[in-house]
Amino acid sequence: MKNKKMSxxxxxxxxxxxxxxxxxxxxxxxxKIIPPDGAAQVWAMxxxxxxxxxxxxxxxxxxxxxxxxxxxxxxxxxxxxxxxKEGVQVVDGAAVDLGDIPLQK
Numbered sequence: 001m002k003n004k005k006m007s008x009x010x011x012x013x014x015x016x017x018x019x020x021x022x023x024x025x026x027x028x029x030x031x032k033i034i035p036p037d038g039a040a041q042v043w044a045m046x047x048x049x050x051x052x053x054x055x056x057x058x059x060x061x062x063x064x065x066x067x068x069x070x071x072x073x074x075x076x077x078x079x080x081x082x083x084x085k086e087g088v089q090v091v092d093g094a095a096v097d098l099g100d101i102p103l104q105k
């Protein structure tokens with residue numbers, strides 16, 4: 001009986017260790033702001049994740065995104081208006097390219 005308990009305990013520890021070292025492939029969200037000086041920062045928010053990136057010469061990339069659906073907030077500079085893109089889907093390990101994002105005055 002003692003051997004069965006030890007075997008079960010060993011199996012449980014090994015199985016738990018395997019799950020402890022499972023990693024996810026992070027995705028990313030990128031795009032290009034039109035005009036290039038129209039925004040300074042971009043945020044992406046999901047129920048379990050918040051990401052922030054600086055806009056550099058009109059381009060941005062939000063890295064280490066978990067799988068899920070995000071709202072992407074473009075923090076525009078004057079005289080442009082902020083923009084929200086909803087329903088941006090990130091899949092494990094994939095890059096999502098939002099393409100050109102024109103801002104309105």
